Amino acid sequence: MTLDPEGNLLIADSRCARIWKLDAVTNLVSALDVKAPCVGSGPVFPDRADCEVTAFARDRKGMIAFAVSTGHILRLQPDGTTISLAGKESSAPSFQEFRDGNNATFKRPDSMAFDDEGNLYVADTENARIRKVTPSGYVSTVMGTGVQALRPGLNGAIGKPRSLITLPGNRLAFISENAIVTDGP
Structure with missing residues (x-):
C-alpha cells in the first residue's frame, strides 16, 4: 500500500x-486504470495470468x-501510463539469470522503499538480495549473495528479504527468515 500525491490510498491486490x-x-x-507491460487494456491483466x-x-x-511479478519495476504516470524504471522479464529459475546494471533481472520483488536521494531499494525476495535502483534506472546489489540462508548474515547471505523500509540516515531494515535485519548499528 502507499499514498498517491493527492492522499488517496493505493492498494496492490495481487x-x-x-x-x-x-x-x-x-x-x-475504484480500480485504477494502469497500463503496464504485462497489462492488457486496463486494470485487470487478462493477457498474463502470471502478472x-x-x-x-x-x-x-x-x-x-x-x-510486478514478471520482474519489471515501473513508474506510474499521472495519466495511468507507466514507464519502466528497471528490470527485464526472465522465465529462468531465480539464480540462473541474475543480473545487475541496466539489464537487471528481479525475481518476485516483495517490497520497496525510497531513500532521501530518490534511490529505490527493492527486496528482491527470490534472488535473496536487496537491490538499489538509481533515479536513472541503474541497478546494483547492496546486500545479499543470492544464497537463501536460514541464518541471515552468515557469509553475507540474507535469506528471502521482505517488508523493506528505509530508516533515518538512509539506512535499511527488513525481515528475513524470522529475523529483523538492518544495514548498520
Missing part, C-alpha cells in the same frame, strides 16, 4: 491483479513506483 484506489475525500473505492503487482513505494516528491 489476487485480483488490480490496483485499487481508496479516495481520500469520498471514501469510494501480479507485488510492491509499491512513493518518494518524497510523490512519484509512485511499483513492481
Whole structure:
C-alpha cells in the first residue's frame, strides 16, 4: 500500500491483479486504470495470468513506483501510463539469470522503499538480495549473495528479504527468515 500525491490510498491486490484506489475525500473505492507491460487494456491483466503487482513505494516528491511479478519495476504516470524504471522479464529459475546494471533481472520483488536521494531499494525476495535502483534506472546489489540462508548474515547471505523500509540516515531494515535485519548499528 502507499499514498498517491493527492492522499488517496493505493492498494496492490495481487489476487485480483488490480490496483485499487481508496479516495481520500469520498471514501469510494475504484480500480485504477494502469497500463503496464504485462497489462492488457486496463486494470485487470487478462493477457498474463502470471502478472501480479507485488510492491509499491512513493518518494518524497510523490512519484509512485511499483513492481510486478514478471520482474519489471515501473513508474506510474499521472495519466495511468507507466514507464519502466528497471528490470527485464526472465522465465529462468531465480539464480540462473541474475543480473545487475541496466539489464537487471528481479525475481518476485516483495517490497520497496525510497531513500532521501530518490534511490529505490527493492527486496528482491527470490534472488535473496536487496537491490538499489538509481533515479536513472541503474541497478546494483547492496546486500545479499543470492544464497537463501536460514541464518541471515552468515557469509553475507540474507535469506528471502521482505517488508523493506528505509530508516533515518538512509539506512535499511527488513525481515528475513524470522529475523529483523538492518544495514548498520
